[in-house]
Amino acid sequence: MKxxxxxxxxSLSFGGLAAVSNLDLTLTEGELVxxxxxxxxxxTTVFNLLTGVYPPSSGTIEFHRGEAVHKLGGxxxxxxxxxxxxxxxxxxxxxxxxxxxxxxMIAQAQRMRYGLVPSFLHTPKxxxxxxxxxxxxxxxxxxxDLADKAGELAQNMSYGEQRRLEIxxxxxxxxxxxxxxxxxxxMNPAETAQLTELISWLRKEFTLTILLIEHDMSLVMxxxxxxxxxxxGLLIASGTASKIQHNPAVITAYLGxxxxxx
Amino acid sequence: xxxxxxxxxxxxxxxxIYALIALGYTMVYGIIKLINFAHGDVYMVxxxxxxxxxxxxxxGFVESLLIAMMICTMLGVLIERVAYRPLRNSSRIAVxxxxxxxxxxxxxxxxxxxxxxxxxxxxxxxxxNGSFTVGGVVIKNMQLVIIGVSVxxxxxxxxxxRKTKVGRAMRAxxxxxxxxxxxxxxxxxxxxxxxALGSALAGAAGVLVGVYYNSINPLMGLMxxxxxxxxxxxxxxxxxxxxxxxxxxxxxxxxxxxxxxxxMFRDGVVFAVLIIILxxxxxxxxxxxxxxxx
Amino acid sequence: MNTxxxxxxxxxxALLMTYLIVFALISAGAIDDYVxxxxxxxxxxxILATSLNLITGFTGQFSLGHAGFxxxxxxxxxxxxxxxxxxxxxxxGVLLGAIIAAIVGFLIGLPTLRxxxxxxxxxxxxxxxxxRVLLLNFEFTNGAAGLSGIPRNVDWTWLFVFTAGSVLLxxxxxxxxxxxxxxxxxxxxxxxxxxxxxxxRAKTLAFVVGAFFGGLAGGLYSAYxxxxxxxxxxxxxxxxxxxxxVLGGLGSLSGSVIAAILLALISTWLQDFPEMRMxxxxxxxxxxxxxxxxxLLGDRELSMDTFKRIVPRRRKGTS
Numbered sequence: 084m085k086x087x088x089x090x091x092x093x094s095l096s097f098g099g100l101a102a103v104s105n106l107d108l109t110l111t112e113g114e115l116v117x118x119x120x121x122x123x124x125x126x127t128t129v130f131n132l133l134t135g136v137y138p139p140s141s142g143t144i145e146f147h148r149g150e151a152v153h154k155l156g157g158x159x160x161x162x163x164x165x166x167x168x169x170x171x172x173x174x175x176x177x178x179x180x181x182x183x184x185x186x187x188m189i190a191q192a193q194r195m196r197y198g199l200v201p202s203f204l205h206t207p208k209x210x211x212x213x214x215x216x217x218x219x220x221x222x223x224x225x226x227x228d229l230a231d232k233a234g235e236l237a238q239n240m241s242y243g244e245q246r247r248l249e250i251x252x253x254x255x256x257x258x259x260x261x262x263x264x265x266x267x268x269x270m271n272p273a274e275t276a277q278l279t280e281l282i283s284w285l286r287k288e289f290t291l292t293i294l295l296i297e298h299d300m301s302l303v304m305x306x307x308x309x310x311x312x313x314x315x316g317l318l319i320a321s322g323t324a325s326k327i328q329h330n331p332a333v334i335t336a337y338l339g340x341x342x343x344x345x
Numbered sequence: 346x347x348x349x350x351x352x353x354x355x356x357x358x359x360x361x362i363y364a365l366i367a368l369g370y371t372m373v374y375g376i377i378k379l380i381n382f383a384h385g386d387v388y389m390v391x392x393x394x395x396x397x398x399x400x401x402x403x404x405g406f407v408e409s410l411l412i413a414m415m416i417c418t419m420l421g422v423l424i425e426r427v428a429y430r431p432l433r434n435s436s437r438i439a440v441x442x443x444x445x446x447x448x449x450x451x452x453x454x455x456x457x458x459x460x461x462x463x464x465x466x467x468x469x470x471x472x473x474n475g476s477f478t479v480g481g482v483v484i485k486n487m488q489l490v491i492i493g494v495s496v497x498x499x500x501x502x503x504x505x506x507r508k509t510k511v512g513r514a515m516r517a518x519x520x521x522x523x524x525x526x527x528x529x530x531x532x533x534x535x536x537x538x539x540x541a542l543g544s545a546l547a548g549a550a551g552v553l554v555g556v557y558y559n560s561i562n563p564l565m566g567l568m569x570x571x572x573x574x575x576x577x578x579x580x581x582x583x584x585x586x587x588x589x590x591x592x593x594x595x596x597x598x599x600x601x602x603x604x605x606x607x608x609m610f611r612d613g614v615v616f617a618v619l620i621i622i623l624x625x626x627x628x629x630x631x632x633x634x635x636x637x638x639x
Numbered sequence: 640m641n642t643x644x645x646x647x648x649x650x651x652x653a654l655l656m657t658y659l660i661v662f663a664l665i666s667a668g669a670i671d672d673y674v675x676x677x678x679x680x681x682x683x684x685x686i687l688a689t690s691l692n693l694i695t696g697f698t699g700q701f702s703l704g705h706a707g708f709x710x711x712x713x714x715x716x717x718x719x720x721x722x723x724x725x726x727x728x729x730x731x732g733v734l735l736g737a738i739i740a741a742i743v744g745f746l747i748g749l750p751t752l753r754x755x756x757x758x759x760x761x762x763x764x765x766x767x768x769x770x771r772v773l774l775l776n777f778e779f780t781n782g783a784a785g786l787s788g789i790p791r792n793v794d795w796t797w798l799f800v801f802t803a804g805s806v807l808l809x810x811x812x813x814x815x816x817x818x819x820x821x822x823x824x825x826x827x828x829x830x831x832x833x834x835x836x837x838x839x840r841a842k843t844l845a846f847v848v849g850a851f852f853g854g855l856a857g858g859l860y861s862a863y864x865x866x867x868x869x870x871x872x873x874x875x876x877x878x879x880x881x882x883x884x885v886l887g888g889l890g891s892l893s894g895s896v897i898a899a900i901l902l903a904l905i906s907t908w909l910q911d912f913p914e915m916r917m918x919x920x921x922x923x924x925x926x927x928x929x930x931x932x933x934x935l936l937g938d939r940e941l942s943m944d945t946f947k948r949i950v951p952r953r954r955k956g957t958s
């Protein structure tokens with residue numbers, strides 16, 4: 084299989100504090116990979132580096148799409164999205180006072196931009212595009228089981244629904260690489276099981292590569308083919324779920340802490 | 346050369362006044378992240394209190410200065426209590442709009458009572474009115490008083506903030522109000538105290554301007570208020586030394602522009618400098634960058 | 640009822656009726672010059688407030704310099720129509736003034752829009768002050784004395800066309816792809832960037848469009864009131880416009896329209912007590928922010944649906 088994402092010695096420090104140091108990470112096309120680690124390990128920071136929220140202090144990020152290679156380090160967030168990387172946020176960042184449908188439509192519209200004249204005059208072109216965006220967005224909401232909530236405000240939905248809506252919004256940008264930041268946080272076991280299924284299905288249906296951060300080990304161990312473990316910004320282990328589960332370094336850094344706390 | 350020294354003296358006097366106002370801006374911004382638009386108007390009220398104290402009640406300069414500082418302190422605390430405290434958890438824009446509202450209220454309530462016209466401060470007794478010449482540079486005694494009073498007050502402020510318990514509380518709240526609350530600091534009182542200190546300095550600045558420039562009006566707070574704010578941003582808003590450096594630089598810049606014959610442009614130049622600073626280094630000369638958490 | 644009459648038709652009819660009724664009243668002499676001045680003020684304020692609302696209410700970029708754009712439009716129109724007193728020069732002047740304002744908006748917006756919240760507010764305030772200082776010092780603007788004897792080219796018809804047109808265009812824009820991007824940025828700029836919105840570009844566009852209509856309003860002002868001077872377009876004018884937007888509701892165009900009318904009535908009523916008017920303005924800002932920070936309408940719009948919702952409820956109550 085072909086590599087889609089290559090991090091090479093990626094580092095970021097705030098002031099003197101190293102949030103991520105010399106991280107090497109590779110994803111091949113179609114993989115579903117987990118990124119785990121204790122709180123403050125730098126997982127979300129890795130996502131923020133990948134999506135251009137922070138520029139890296141050193142190291143490179145290469146994103147391969149077809150023949151093209153995008154160097155994501157130093158690119159702006161919107162350009163990275165247009166290159167084909169979609170993401171969700173740990174602390175849910177929806178357009179809260181807009182409707183569920185609008186949330187998805189705004190993302191959907193990014194690939195169908197038109198000029199100022201149709202915007203101001205609502206020409207037939209505007210109306211045609213609008214119709215198309217609406218239909219495609221509704222389709223996506225149906226897939227994510229949110230179609231009956233289309234008219235509701237994003238902020239009025241349940242936690243689980245908001246997380247799904249964030250995924251729907253990211254999917255509307257038609258990414259090839261999807262970054263999910265704790266998609267199951269705050270969900271009950273039934274919801275998590277449902278979500279696990281949905282993620283696997285999305286990957287197949289849209290031939291996605293997915294990197295996900297998650298604290299829910301059942302989800303990670305169930306669906307991730309490979310797992311990277313971060314601690315204090317350093318990669319301490321990587322490999323299959325069973326290998327990780329028995330890695331002594333992971334147990335001390337991660338599970339060991341919990342035993343110590345108890 | 347004499348000309349240059351002359352302008353430096355004038356610039357330092359003006360800068361001292363800006364510094365007194367800028368300190369209030371910067372302390373309030375440091376502690377609750379609010380551009381207190383009404384601050385310039387507290388300074389205006391200070392000027393009027395000094396005026397009435399000197400003309401109507403025939404009190405001396407020092408007494409008037411103290412009375413103005415006291416009344417402005419109360420005014421500042423009152424404004425915070427009534428207008429800003431209910432908005433502690435609102436968006437920053439909401440509080441900023443409130444501040445603009447308070448500013449209009451102060452300006453036009455004052456105008457309603459004293460009229461829109463310009464008033465002149467009563468002439469000062471002997472010493473304060475005098476001047477002397479050093480190597481061709483004319484130094485007014487009043488300029489020395491302004492610089493002296495300002496520097497004294499600033500040292501006093503620095504002492505309060507750095508060396509006292511309440512000062513430590515102020516610094517703690519400006520770092521993280523929630524954490525400070527958990528540590529047993531009374532956040533509301535600390536914020537009130539910040540307004541009190543800032544307003545006292547503004548009140549002093551008002552009286553000093555009154556005796557120096559000799560003319561006051563209800564809208565006089567607008568421009569110096571904005572320029573003091575520019576000064577605070579210039580040095581790095583939220584930082585007390587930054588406000589000082591910024592204020593003296595704005596003061597010198599402005600007198601420089603006037604001295605070179607472009608007095609009509611002086612407000613424009615100050616704002617142009619502001620915009621350049623905001624673009625090049627929005628955190629000001631001494632400020633540090635803070636990343637938004639995602 | 641809504642099946643037989645589409646809502647756009649109702650809007651068109653309502654607008655036309657408003658136009659014709661006022662036109663008839665003016666022709667019949669029932670509306671005197673004094674009332675007309677209030678109406679002109681209302682219309683100009685509607686354009687100013689809706690265009691500022693686009694920037695501040697919908698895009699979430701706090702601007703304190705809208706009067707600067709108005710000044711550019713006013714001076715451009717004045718200078719052109721004083722030289723070429725014809726209706727075409729008037730129309731060209733208003734358009735040119737709006738375009739120059741938009742260009743200035745672009746030049747200033749591009750660098751300053753990286754700033755957030757209150758810093759942007761101060762930068763825009765500084766920009767408007769710089770424009771005012773320049774107008775005070777240029778020879779061709781006649782300094783502090785300003786320009787007088789500007790030909791009056793604005794009548795009720797033009798006023799109506801420009802006001803209704805501006806509100807309609809701004810409203811259309813907000814319901815288009817670039818317009819919705821602005822709202823997304825207001826809601827969450829980081830999320831908006833993550834779905835491919837170029838935030839700097841979008842915010843600059845909001846600034847440019849807002850400046851365009853601000854300039855246009857300025858053009859109408861100078862083509863009605865004969866006389867302009869730099870001090871008319873100072874900080875207080877920017878605040879005036881902001882008050883309308885805040886009172887009506889950040890993010891509600893119909894709110895801006897209603898607030899523009901309401902505040903014009905208040906100021907007409909208080910015109911003999913100018914201090915009182917400003918005191919009340921100040922109180923409005925404070926009271927609204929403390930008790931109803933979303934303004935009269937919040938971010939909702941008054942529409943046919945609103946009336947439909949109200950009317951059946953009443954019927955139920957009476958039956």
